[in-house]
Amino acid sequence: MIYRYVWQATMAAHFLVIAYIALGGFAAWWRPRLAWPHLALCAWALVQLTGLVECPLTALENWGRARAGERGLLPGGFIDTYIEGIVYPEEYVAVVRLAVIAVVLVSWAGLAVVIRRRRRRPSRTTGTSAAPAPEASR
Template structure:
């Protein structure tokens, strides 16, 4: 039972990882979350290495390990191939989806660069 819960928690963590990959750059637009740009850069770098080099994801390894200990089969393919490709979007659109994800991340970083380099207008608080 505990290993099955761990496997399911790992699936949830994987979905959160992918969500952060998509929106993490936009979180950094806020002055409050500006520091997250470093974490987002690491997540993007890891995602790129998985796609381009075939780097193994430790979350996939953990899910497979927990599933096997729970008496289940591990994933035959990676997380994205199992839960997203062919389920959320058609498999033949994989390249287009990857390009779209890359564009979403790129737009977030360009927007972040614009926000950081643009001179700030004095706020109403500082004028008083």
């Protein structure tokens, strides 16, 4: 029973990671520090596209599935099992990948604009106090 929870939790984490890869750059508009984990996950996604290494989440899910007596993921891994042919038709793989890359690039361009605007704006914590100085009495 615990192995079922392992692979199901891993599957949910996998969906969250993929969503963060696609949309995490927009979260960095709110908190620029989120750009670093987003950049790391995007780099990892590019490595995964080469097919040279197996995703650790895929390995963990397959391990949990095997221990639970379930069939493993398709040879293409998580995306081939849960997304391609289900969320979008398989013949649109290249189009979807390009669309995700475009979304990521737009989010990073927007992040650059957000950071530039924040640097131009004077800080609220420095400078003089917000209350006006009292006028001298006559």
